[in-house]
Amino acid sequence: MGFHAYSSPYDWGRIAGYKATAKAVPGGMIDLSVGSPVDTVPASVQAALAGAADAPNAYGYPVTAGSADLKAAIDDWFREARGVDLKAINAGVVPTVGSKEAVALMASLLHLGAGDVVVQPRISYPTYEIGTQLAGATVLKVDDVADVDSWVNVPNVKAIWVNSPSNPTGDVISSDWLADIVAAARRIGAVVLSDECYALVSWQNNGAAAPCALGPQVCEGSADNILVLYSLSKQSNMAGYRTALIAGDYRLVAEMAEYRKQIGQIIPGPVQAAMAAGLRDTASVREQWNRYRNRLTQLVAALQAYGYEAHMPAGALYVWVKAKSGDCWEDMAQLAELGIIPSPGEFYGAPAFLRFSATATDEAIASACERLRN
Template sequence: MPVPISPFDRLRSLIGDTPAGAPVIDLSVGVPKHAPPDFILPVLAASADGYRPYPAITGTPAFQAAIHDWLDRRYALDGWFRDVGAVLPLAGSREGLVLSVVTARDLLAKDNPVVLHANPYYQAYLGAAHMIGAEAVGVPTPPTGSPLPDFSAIPDATLDRAIAYYFGSPSNPAGLTASKADWHNLFDLAEKHDFFLFADECYSEIYREEAGPPAGALEAARERPEALKRLIVLNSLSKRSNLAGMRIGFVAGDREVMKAMTTMRNQIASQVPVPLQQAAIACYQDEAHVAENRRLYDAKFAAADAILGPVFGGPVTPPGGFCLWLPVADDIAFVKALWAEAGVRALPGSLLATGEGAANPGRGRIRLAVVSPYDEACEGFRRIAALMQREGAVRELAAG
């Protein structure tokens, strides 16, 4: 089985040498462009001596305490998880997505394992399945409404072979958020077929203020402690604090599961430098910069509704995340035209999903990462609206 090709590499091949039709606005890659918190550099400078020694694989006691404190505040856990679970620092949550599937394979030891993933998907899910030689099976996810996929499309025999299911809330690319009832439904399925649920919550703090914070997997698990045995939660500072380049996050789960992951990580992965842990502590202790981050996104989504809403027949803003997931007649053709005529780089939805033709749930959608500065994002929206109106390329939302 060949290594899965990144959708961004496929996009580069798709556009090829075609010149941009206007000054470039790149809305294809979800790289945060808001400013990181201004206290980061002083924290790093003050802790620079911490770069000398090898750090502990489990992180410093202060890092451990800061993550548990944040989880308690964010999800009203009141110390429950601190008593029964454990956390581990990561060099970004992508590392954890791979470590988690290796851990699940080793603990469950199923023959011919299957890794289930939301479809559309984040490319690391397929890469992790490839790494352990598992069969990756996409579960179709609706573009609107509940983020829960249609598991009825997957045979029970396949679900019984599953070792894990990757599920994001807010989801990427649709920005849908799970309720506690949704999490409980997933716990039911994981228990029935004996697989792990990987809660990819890297967008957990990027939500519309009017929608409020989405429910978390640990928040639901507190109501059902046995679910923790099959739950691994991943988060990072990449989106929350605009620190994608710092590469720091954490994984949380049952103590025995985290013990197995720690043993493996201690042999194959790098420890997280102490100064970066100190910076993470400062970030998790401060919510003001996170609220400002959401305010900036909310302003751009309001502009998207004003500029794109009339073209698409209604509001386009999702409850969470920082992407727009818009319906078009032909996602590949539209993205090519958008680049060649308007200089806007977008990602075709079909490159973010598996399946051929109509069986590809990303077909007829484009993803826009609303990460550019406000004025640049608005100009991108105006160019998209103009192209839609010229080509009549819009598809009814209800049909999406």
């Protein structure tokens, strides 16, 4: 049947007019909309990429499931950074070509279709909805996926999207709430799809990683019916490398790996080496964490000075605020006159809000803060 049609307000072309206005402001536009990293790729990652440029995994076809070195790096990373022993919970892993394709293909790879229901947060990353629509399944948006009563008795629920820390709100779900979600999903035979791409970008508990759906307190010793997604795009500024992974239920991951092999969704060999280096370079990850904390702290203070009810998020890279006018597009127009472009909340299902990204240079953040205060 192929992909089904989809619809989404998530179209960056819709803010082109506001960008034109912002570019005409003295000093130019400061783009705080798209969450694309601007900082350098760690030297360790660059060296690994160059060193693998003529390795067998480069001139020969790369392994879909990842090289032995990458597998070892992923196992170590889960154990040390997330407190998860993948082997002990019978979890499989497959690398993905960035996290967005993993999200967009997830419902299709789970064989979901007409009559099947996929639950997601009402305010969320738009690709969850698009992926469900591509599969021909039904989207069910709820205010809070941790409120299991809002979905557990709905007929034909087959999957539940969780995003913690959240894009765009920055909210973090506790281990106890994650455990409730997993237990409820298992009772009805559904799969928990936990997008944890910002797990290490946490601003609580001195930067301790956000809880993992595969954590022992959550999964009760088994990866059954749980799939976790993670990406190196933000932690290591590797968005252009397209390095991400799916980990969890061994049966589901093994089947996905087979499909990925057939359609060629395989991370290039040299990039696999770079990914392994990025997972191991904890010092660079902490350095980037400090950069983002400083930028967010400055942004929050400046947005407060401008009149927004801004606060430091629990996690992720964004300041999520209610539009002063009550409408994101009206505030977009006002901010464009200052040369500042955030994301309209309508993209994420909340037209009365705005998202300001900290993925801009120190100089750009400082300039934006100055404009907001004046």
